[in-house]
Amino acid sequence: xxxxxxxxxxxxxxxxxxxxxxxxxxxxxxxxxxxxxxxxxxxxxxxxxxxxxxxxxxxxxxxxxxxxxxxxxxxxxxxxxxxxxxxxxxxxxxxxxxxxxxxxxxxxxxxxxxxxxxxxxxxxxxxxxxxxxxxxxxxxxxxxxxxxxxxxxxxxxxxxxxxxxxxxxxxxxxxxxxxxxxxxxxxxxxxxxxxxxxxxxxxxxxxxxxxxxxxxxxxxxxxxxxxxxxxxxxxxxxxxxxxxxxxxxxxxxxxxxxxxxxxxxxxxxxxxxxxxxxxxxxxxxxxxxxxxxxxxxxxxxxxxxxxxxxxxxxxxxxxxxxxxxxxxxxxxxxxxxxxxxxxxxxx
Amino acid sequence: xxxxxxxxxxxxxxxxxxxxxxxxxxxxxxxxxxxxxxxxxxxxxxxxxxxxxxxxxxxxxxxxxxxxxxxxxxxxxxxxxxxxxxxxxxxxxxxxxxxxxxxxxxxxxxxxxxxxxxxxxxxxxxxxxxxxxxxxxxxxxxxxxxxxxxxxxxxxxxxxxxxxxxxxxxxxxxxxxxxxxxxxxxxxxxxxxxxxxxxxxxxxxxxxxxxxxxxxxxxxxxxxxxxxxxxxxxxxxxxxxxxxxxxxxxxxxxxxxxxxxxxxxxxxxxxxxxxxxxxxxxxxxxxxxxxxxxxxxxxxxxxxxxxxxxxxxxxxxxxxxxxxxxxxxxxxxxxxxxxxxxxxxxx
DNA sequence: ATGAAAGCGCTAACAG
DNA sequence: CTGTTAGCGCTTTCAT
Numbered sequence: 004x005x006x007x008x009x010x011x012x013x014x015x016x017x018x019x020x021x022x023x024x025x026x027x028x029x030x031x032x033x034x035x036x037x038x039x040x041x042x043x044x045x046x047x048x049x050x051x052x053x054x055x056x057x058x059x060x061x062x063x064x065x066x067x068x069x070x071x072x073x074x075x076x077x078x079x080x081x082x083x084x085x086x087x088x089x090x091x092x093x094x095x096x097x098x099x100x101x102x103x104x105x106x107x108x109x110x111x112x113x114x115x116x117x118x119x120x121x122x123x124x125x126x127x128x129x130x131x132x133x134x135x136x137x138x139x140x141x142x143x144x145x146x147x148x149x150x151x152x153x154x155x156x157x158x159x160x161x162x163x164x165x166x167x168x169x170x171x172x173x174x175x176x177x178x179x180x181x182x183x184x185x186x187x188x189x190x191x192x193x194x195x196x197x198x199x200x201x202x203x204x205x206x207x208x209x210x211x212x213x214x215x216x217x218x219x220x221x222x223x224x225x226x227x228x229x230x231x232x233x234x235x236x237x238x239x240x241x242x243x244x245x246x247x248x249x250x251x252x253x254x255x256x257x258x259x260x261x262x263x264x265x266x267x268x269x270x271x272x273x274x275x276x277x278x279x280x281x282x283x284x285x286x287x288x289x290x291x292x293x294x295x296x297x298x299x300x301x302x303x304x305x306x307x308x309x310x311x312x313x314x315x316x317x318x319x320x321x322x323x324x325x326x327x328x329x330x331x332x333x334x335x336x337x338x339x340x341x342x343x344x345x346x347x348x349x350x
Numbered sequence: 351x352x353x354x355x356x357x358x359x360x361x362x363x364x365x366x367x368x369x370x371x372x373x374x375x376x377x378x379x380x381x382x383x384x385x386x387x388x389x390x391x392x393x394x395x396x397x398x399x400x401x402x403x404x405x406x407x408x409x410x411x412x413x414x415x416x417x418x419x420x421x422x423x424x425x426x427x428x429x430x431x432x433x434x435x436x437x438x439x440x441x442x443x444x445x446x447x448x449x450x451x452x453x454x455x456x457x458x459x460x461x462x463x464x465x466x467x468x469x470x471x472x473x474x475x476x477x478x479x480x481x482x483x484x485x486x487x488x489x490x491x492x493x494x495x496x497x498x499x500x501x502x503x504x505x506x507x508x509x510x511x512x513x514x515x516x517x518x519x520x521x522x523x524x525x526x527x528x529x530x531x532x533x534x535x536x537x538x539x540x541x542x543x544x545x546x547x548x549x550x551x552x553x554x555x556x557x558x559x560x561x562x563x564x565x566x567x568x569x570x571x572x573x574x575x576x577x578x579x580x581x582x583x584x585x586x587x588x589x590x591x592x593x594x595x596x597x598x599x600x601x602x603x604x605x606x607x608x609x610x611x612x613x614x615x616x617x618x619x620x621x622x623x624x625x626x627x628x629x630x631x632x633x634x635x636x637x638x639x640x641x642x643x644x645x646x647x648x649x650x651x652x653x654x655x656x657x658x659x660x661x662x663x664x665x666x667x668x669x670x671x672x673x674x675x676x677x678x679x680x681x682x683x684x685x686x687x688x689x690x691x692x693x694x695x696x697x
Numbered sequence: 698a699t700g701a702a703a704g705c706g707c708t709a710a711c712a713g
Numbered sequence: 714c715t716g717t718t719a720g721c722g723c724t725t726t727c728a729t
Binding site for chain 1 (some may be wrong): 389400401402403404405407408413415418422424425426428429430432436437440445446447448449450452463464466467468469474607611612615616634635638639641694
C-alpha cells in the first residue's frame with residue numbers, strides 16, 4: 004500500500020482553516036496573512052504534502068506536459084533531438100511523454116489521440132508524412148503542435164503549421180555539387196522514405212545539382228532504402244556489382260551510410276579510393292577515426308530546443324502567435340570519406 | 351482556440367440519457383441495453399468524443415503513465431533501453447514520461463517528486479546511487495519503482511527493491527581474465543562513477559580477477575573518468591605517456607573506450623598491437639569495421655522490457671507481488687581490439 | 698483576510 | 714436497464 008495521500012483538506016483541518024485558504028497560501032496568492040501562510044507552509048512540509056497536478060489540470064486545462072512523437076529513439080538522429088526537447092521543456096516547466104511509433108503510421112494516429120486524451124498541452128511530431136491526415140486533423144482542431152525535421156505539403160495548411168527543419172534541398176544540392184567537383188558524375192543515392200518532405204527535398208536538391216552539373220541520373224542509381232541499415236547494406240552490395248558501378252554514394256542519413264560502408268569494406272573496396280561516401284545528419288559515430296564520414300551537419304539538440312520554444316510560445320501567448328517556420332542552414336562537414344583530403348577539387 | 355471539448359455530458363444530452371449511462375456504455379459495462387449503447391457509440395463517434403483521461407485518473411488513482419529517469423538519452427546506452435521501455439509500456443497500456451537528469455543528482459529528487467505529483471503509477475530509475483536517499487524515500491513511501499542497471503546497497507532495503515542488472519562483477523572479472531590470458535598483466539581501468547553499484551561491481555570483478563591471476567594493480571592505473579568522453583580521452587593520453595604504460599585498457603563503458611581509441615590512434619599507436627582495448631555495453635558503433643571493440647554485451651532493449659514488466663506486475667497484482675531482482679548473465683563479445691584474433695590465448 | 702459553494706470530467710454506489 | 718447523488722483534489726467566484 005502506498006502511504007495515504009495528503010490533500011489540502013488534511014492540511015486545512017490541521018491548520019484550522021478551509022481548503023480554499025490552503026490553496027491560496029500554497030499558491031502564493033495575496034490576501035492571505037503571513038501568519039496563516041507560514042503555518043500552512045509548515046504543516047504542508049511536515050506532512051510532505053505533494054500537490055495533485057492531475058486535479059489541478061482538470062480545472063486549469065493545462066497539464067504542463069507535451070507529447071513527443073518519434074519513429075524510434077534508437078535511431079541515432081533522435082537521442083540528441085530528444086535531449087534538446089526534454090531539457091528545454093523542463094526549463095520551461097514542462098514534462099515530455101515519449102512515443103516511439105516505429106514506422107507504423109497507423110499507430111501514429113492512435114498515439115496522438117492518446118496524448119490528447121492524456122491532456123498534453125501540445126505535441127512535437129517528427130514523423131509526419133507530406134500528406135499526413137493526422138497532422139491535418141491537428142490543424143483542423145486547432146491543437147498546438149510543431150513539426151521537427153518534417154513539413155506538410157497540403158497547400159491549404161501551408162501557412163498554418165509550425166516547423167523546424169534543415170534546408171534539406173540545399174543539403175542534397177551541396178553534397179552532389181561537392182562530389183561533382185571531386186570528379187564524381189555517377190552518384191548513387193540511398194534514399195529514405197519518399198513520403199516525407201525530408202527525403203523529397205534532399206532528393207530534389209540532389210537532382211537539381213546533377214542537372215546543374217550536366218549529369219543525367221539513371222533512375223537505377225536512386226534506391227529507396229527507407230532508412231534501414233539492412234536495406235542500405237544490400238543496396239550497396241548490389242550497386243557495387245553493377246557493370247559500371249557508381250563512383251560515389253550519397254546516403255540520406257548517416258546510419259545508411261555506415262551500412263554502405265560495411266558493404267563496401269566487406270567487398271574489399273576502399274573508401275574513398277574506390278568509392279566516395281557521403282552521409283547526412285552528422286551523428287556522433289561519423290567523426291571517429293577510421294570512419295570520418297563526410298556529411299551534412301544537423302544541430303539536433305538545438306532543433307529540439309527550438310521546437311519546444313516555438314510550441315511553448317504558442318501555448319502561453321494570449322494572442323495566437325505567429326506561425327513559426329524555421330529553416331536552418333545546411334552545412335557540410337568534410338571528412339575523409341568523400342576523398343577531398345586526397346585530391347581537393349579537380350575543377 | 352482549440353475546438354470546444356466534447357464531454358459525456360454533451361453526449362448524454364443528445365442521446366437523452368444521463369452521463370452515467372454514457373460512461374457505462376462507453377466503458378463496455380453490462381446492464382446497458384444494446385440499443386442505447388449503439389446510439390451512444392454513434393453519437394460519440396460523430397462528435398469525435400475523446401475521453402478526458404485526467405478526469406478518469408483523478409477518480410481511479412491510476413494514470414497508466416510511468417516515469418523514466420535516466421542520466422542522458424544521448425548516452426548511447428540509453429536509447430535502446432528507452433525503446434524497450436517505451437514499447438513494452440505501450441504494449442501493456444502505459445505511457446512514459448522521460449526525464450533526463452544529466453548527472454545532477456539534486457535534480458533527480460525534484461524530478462521524482464514532479465513525476466509523483468503528475469500521478470505516475472510507478473517509476474523506472476537508471477540513475478540511482480548506492481546510498482541514494484531518493485530511492486530510500488520511494489521505499490519508505492511504498493511507491494512502486496524498479497531500478498535498471500543499478501542497485502542500492504542499504505542493507506535495510508536489500509530485499510525490498512526491484513531491479514534488473516547485468517552481472518557486472520562477472521563482466522569485470524571476465525574482461526580482466528580474458529586480457530590476462532592474452533598476456534596482459536598491466537591493465538588500466540577507465541572507471542565510471544564510484545557511487546554507483548554498476549561501477550563498484552565491475553571494478554570489484556576486475557580486482558578479483560587480477561588477484562586470482564596474481565596481478566597486483568597499481569592504484570594509478572584505475573582512473574575515475576565518470577563516463578565522460580573527454581575525461582577518458584585525457585586519461586588515456588596520460589596513461590600512454592607513463593614510463594611503463596599499461597598494455598591494455600579496460601573501460602567501464604564503450605563510450606569511454608571510443609575516447610581511449612581516439613587518444614591512442616592520435617598518438618600513432620595501434621590497437622591491439624600497442625595496446626589492447628576492451629569496453630562495456632556493446633553499443634552499436636563498437637561492431638563497425640575498423641572499430642571492432644571487444645566488449646561485454648548488454649541486452650539493453652530486453653532490460654528495458656523486463657523493467658517495465660516487473661513494474662507493471664507490481665502495479666496490477668492485487669497482492670503485493672514478490673520483489674524481483676534480476677541479474678542477467680554477462681557475456682563477452684570478442685572482437686579485434688583485444689588482440690585475440692592475432693594471438694589467441696597464450697596459455 | 699478567510700469561508701462557502703460550485704464545478705472541472707468522470708465514475709461508482711445505490712436506488713428505482 | 715437507467716437515473717440520482719456524491720465525490721476524486723483542487724481552484725475559483727462570490728460572500729462575509
